[in-house]
Amino acid sequence: MISARGLRKAFGEFEAVRGIDLDVRRGEAFGFLGPNGAGKSSTMRMVAAVSPPTDGELRILGMDPAVDGPAIRGRIGVCPQADTLDSELNVRDNLVIYARYFGIGRAEARARADELLELVNLTEKAKAKVDDLSGGMKRRLTIARSLVNRPELLLLDEPTTGLDPQARHLLWDQLFRLKSSGVTLVITTHYMDEAEQLCDRLVVMDGGVIAAEGSPAALIAEHSSREVAEVRFGSADTAADAVNPHERYAEQLADLGDRVEVLPDRLLVYAADGDTVLEGVHARGLHPVATLVRRSTLEDVFLRLTGRTLVD
Amino acid sequence: MSATTPTDRLTVAPLTSVQATLLLVERNAITYRGAWKLFLTGFLEPVFYLFSIGIGVGALIESFTYHGQEVPYAEFVAPGMLAASAFNGALLDSCFNFFFKFKHQRLYDSVLATPMVTDDVARGEVIWGQLRGGSYSAAFLLVMLVMGYLSSWWALLALPAALLIGFAFSAAAMAWTTWFTSWQDFEKVTLVQVPLFLFSATFFPVTAYDGVLRWVVECTPLYRGVVLCRELCTGNVGVESAISVVYLLAMGGIGLAIVGRRLDRLLLT
The missing domain is CATH 3.40.50.300 (P-loop containing nucleotide triphosphate hydrolases)
Incomplete structure (x- = not known):
């Protein structure tokens, strides 16, 4: 056509x-x-x-x-x-x-x-x-x-x-x-x-x-994993840090998934199995305040390919 | 990709340019279905001028010679009003209405997404303008006839002459309007419209001007239109009339070509 x-x-x-x-x-x-x-x-x-x-x-x-x-x-x-x-x-x-x-x-x-x-x-x-x-x-x-x-x-x-x-x-x-x-x-x-x-x-x-x-x-x-584990850590205990506290956690979790993305309020861990990621997080003695396992969506692909920066 | 074979046929035959042009006229006619009263204003405008200036001012003028003939002033002014109303109508329709459809309503964007092309749009709009203008002119000519201002059979050609004036100004004004960006630009239209209306030998013979000034006036388009109508209505047809016809035809043709080009450039980017 x-x-x-x-x-x-x-x-x-x-x-x-x-x-x-x-x-x-x-x-x-x-x-x-x-x-x-x-x-x-x-x-x-x-x-x-x-x-x-x-x-x-x-x-x-x-x-x-x-x-x-x-x-x-x-x-x-x-x-x-x-x-x-x-x-x-x-x-x-x-x-x-x-x-x-x-x-x-x-x-x-x-x-x-x-x-x-x-x-x-x-x-x-x-x-x-x-x-x-x-x-x-x-x-x-x-x-x-x-x-x-x-x-x-x-x-x-x-x-x-x-x-x-x-x-x-x-x-x-x-x-x-x-x-x-x-x-x-x-x-x-x-x-x-x-x-x-x-x-x-x-x-x-x-x-x-x-x-x-x-x-x-x-x-x-091709461009994302099957699932995404979203992990949020509390900010109270790390409020003194000048940098986003999630940056620090990201390093500790880097090997749990294919890729870890740091957002201001949470971490996204891209992996085949999100629940395994969360088990790993807890096994390392970390206590996130909120977690969510979801399937990867086209939105993840889109943001990965075109970036999170605002364009207009 | 699936192959498109030559046997693939359109469900309908392709439009000819005549058909396509008339489709835009059809569209415009529908928008005026409930607005026939607007026709009244277009018709009344020259009638008002005729009564106020031709008859009112004319009463102050005792004797008036035109082409060696003694004519009542109103008879002299009426053909000028005929030409001027064709001119005013064309300008109004082609500037304001065209600008509205083009820039505000973005009508042509949707029209050009169909098999229609920019030349169809240009022709359609100009023809529509002539249909409107022509009906005003025909009605006004009838008034002139009833008032006894037509003294020659040539006057039958005054209607096509009025249409020709409308065509020339519609096309030219439309071409000009394609450069307009806001309603402010319409001040410029007034700036052109008023002097042309007043100084194109509409109300007095061109012999009132001397030398270069007269030559300048004789080169302006509305003057050509006014004298053409006057020559036809009074039966003083000559070479000058032919010059006017060629002049106005050329003006319209060039204007139309510019409109097509400009729409191509502005809309098919």
Whole structure:
């Protein structure tokens, strides 16, 4: 569906995407993970055939976006990061007119609009103004709009950002159903649970390059351990220390896991078996105030690969 | 990656540029479905001018010669109002409405995610502006006819002439608007609009100016539009009329090309 080799995008001096290779197969759900500014949206815009690549090769549905832009756009659906609904049209007309932009006849456009309103539970709001919708409703309408041309490939740029948990889960259900019906999904997100739930395969982008690639499980296996033991020591007895007391404990526990990470309030010990780690901690006569053993998540992989420093 | 075979077909036929252009017109028409009253204001503006200046001020003017003919002042001013209203309407629609859709509503971002291209957007917006402007002009011409201000069959061509003025100014104003960044920039529009409106021989013959000044006025676009309408309404058609037509066509064509280019540069980054 999508194939990219050495894909680059520069805005003047700034290189947003610095040479990436991609292959997205028909029917899969593919995710782009990465902090803000990693180059996810720039990549998505190139794939949506609305942003010409600076360099490299890009094929979407076997076509070159520089030559066949309209034909490509006719077969894909795009759900942009910010809602770009037409505020001068009511909810239903937003869908009808959007369908018309794809060359769909009036009667068919109306039929599809009603069908999609049903799908995203907005039938009652058909005559409402877009500005009167809640954030979640707008998002649902945007998703419905991205489906008017029955796309083979659906691009979703941070589809659930700003949604409440109910709306997120509803959306996930809908995306899952679309995927089951054979639509290829490409999703950018910085919610790890979303990526784990939805994506068969994903890439982690950082600084315009791909830092890692694979299925969520494979990425966890490769870049993290199976489990994580979180260990917190009290600060009362070590308050005099200028340094974070956990630094000191980290040295004592270093050999218990594959890797130990020091956070201001706790230690993370990455290991195959978290309970064994905790037994080891107690065996060394240490008494943490709180402990937790959990499975490694994509978030651990993400933070390991892209760092804990704040980017914006 | 799965191979895409040549047998893969679109579910619908690709849009032709005419279809695509008209789709944007269709979108705009829907937004005006409930706002027909706005048409009234566009129509009334030149009528008010005609009554206040043409008839009111005209009553103070005893005799007035134009192209060697004695004409009532109102008959002289009315074609100017026709041209000026096409000009004002085009400027208003192309600057304010276009800027709103372009920068605030970000309408074109979503339109361009479909098979539509920037030239379709540019053409669609200009044509829509002409449909609006044309209906004002047609209504005003009817008023002129009823008042007895049309003295030639050439006046039938005054409607296309008004559309041509609208086209030229719509395209040029839209191109200019692509450089605007905030509503403050609209002060500049007023700065251009008012002098053009007042000094394009709209209210008095260009012979009021001498030498270089007259030459400058004759080169301005609204002047070309005003004299074109006046020549058609009074039946004094000549080479000058043809020059005006070519001038306005070129202005619109260049403006349209710039709009397409600018939208490409600004939106397809």
